[in-house]
Amino acid sequence: MTNEELKNYLQPEILSGINNLEFLAKMIVEGFITGLHKSPFHGFSVEFSQHRPYMQGDSLRYVDWKVFARSDRYYIKQFEEETNLRCYLLLDVSNSMTYAGAGVSKLQYASILTASLAYLMLKQRDATGLLLFDDSIKTNLPAKSVPVYIREIVSALNTVNPGKDTDITTALHTIADRIKKRGLIIVISDLIDNAEKILSGMRHLRYNKHEILVFHIIDEDEKNFRFKGEYIFEDLESNQKIKADSRFIRDEYLKRFDEHCQFFKSRFHENFIDYIPVTTSEAIESVLSEYLIKRSKLY
Numbered sequence: 001m002t003n004e005e006l007k008n009y010l011q012p013e014i015l016s017g018i019n020n021l022e023f024l025a026k027m028i029v030e031g032f033i034t035g036l037h038k039s040p041f042h043g044f045s046v047e048f049s050q051h052r053p054y055m056q057g058d059s060l061r062y063v064d065w066k067v068f069a070r071s072d073r074y075y076i077k078q079f080e081e082e083t084n085l086r087c088y089l090l091l092d093v094s095n096s097m098t099y100a101g102a103g104v105s106k107l108q109y110a111s112i113l114t115a116s117l118a119y120l121m122l123k124q125r126d127a128t129g130l131l132l133f134d135d136s137i138k139t140n141l142p143a144k145s146v147p148v149y150i151r152e153i154v155s156a157l158n159t160v161n162p163g164k165d166t167d168i169t170t171a172l173h174t175i176a177d178r179i180k181k182r183g184l185i186i187v188i189s190d191l192i193d194n195a196e197k198i199l200s201g202m203r204h205l206r207y208n209k210h211e212i213l214v215f216h217i218i219d220e221d222e223k224n225f226r227f228k229g230e231y232i233f234e235d236l237e238s239n240q241k242i243k244a245d246s247r248f249i250r251d252e253y254l255k256r257f258d259e260h261c262q263f264f265k266s267r268f269h270e271n272f273i274d275y276i277p278v279t280t281s282e283a284i285e286s287v288l289s290e291y292l293i294k295r296s297k298l299y
Helices: 003-009 021-034 065-071 106-123 149-158 168-178 195-207 220-224 246-270 284-296
Strands: 046-053 075-081 086-092 127-133 137-144 184-189 211-218 230-234 241-245 274-279
Touching (some): 021 106, 065 075, 086 137, 106 149, 127 168, 168 184, 195 211, 211 284, 246 274
Parallel strands (some): 184 211, 211 274
Antiparallel strands (some): 046 075
């Protein structure tokens, strides 16, 4: 199977139909890692281990020139991965995440992304924890670094029961109070809540010196408002309904949605929080790249 064929197969709407989440995460990550063999991420979190003699075809990048100056022989530096990264995955499981305008719900997409990130981290021997939240914390799995821990994480993701309301702020403040040791916190949410309050919770995490990466999960309908004609729009969390002609509200909606996203982009940047908007039609491998970029900043 070619890389292009694999990318077609790994489209989100196809992935959502595979029930074995652990297998799915493994398939995504293993394919992703294979594609990194010429990536600038090679050696992004490694420490020196030992030397070995230079062999034809080795990259000159890893030649130890100091050793060459002393011995007049070429030696290559070998490395091994560091294992001290502690990461917590925070997944929003509120009812708004169940929206599925593009064939895959935001929650399905986010669950696949969460499982893939967890598998990748554990493969790298990083301590990984999981917290599921809506208006409160529903599941709290402590950070562990053993590879088999992926099964417990996947089990928690498979038993998600979406709640009605979102209260990201309360969840973030609670998490900030619980997690004392500095680490990387990845928030995966559609960020449907009061923007200023969300920022307040994120600032609390930053106050505790955590590095924060936010994946803003967006459905294509939210981004482009692809509705035509009259609709009854329903709030998935409050069940409030309103009837409207999409033609008359489209421009104002798109304006406000853009303002909502721009708020997070600018205010998160001011507070040294990485903000990554992700649509549910986007290949998960590109999202994994964003994680590696963030991880590389920690070393």
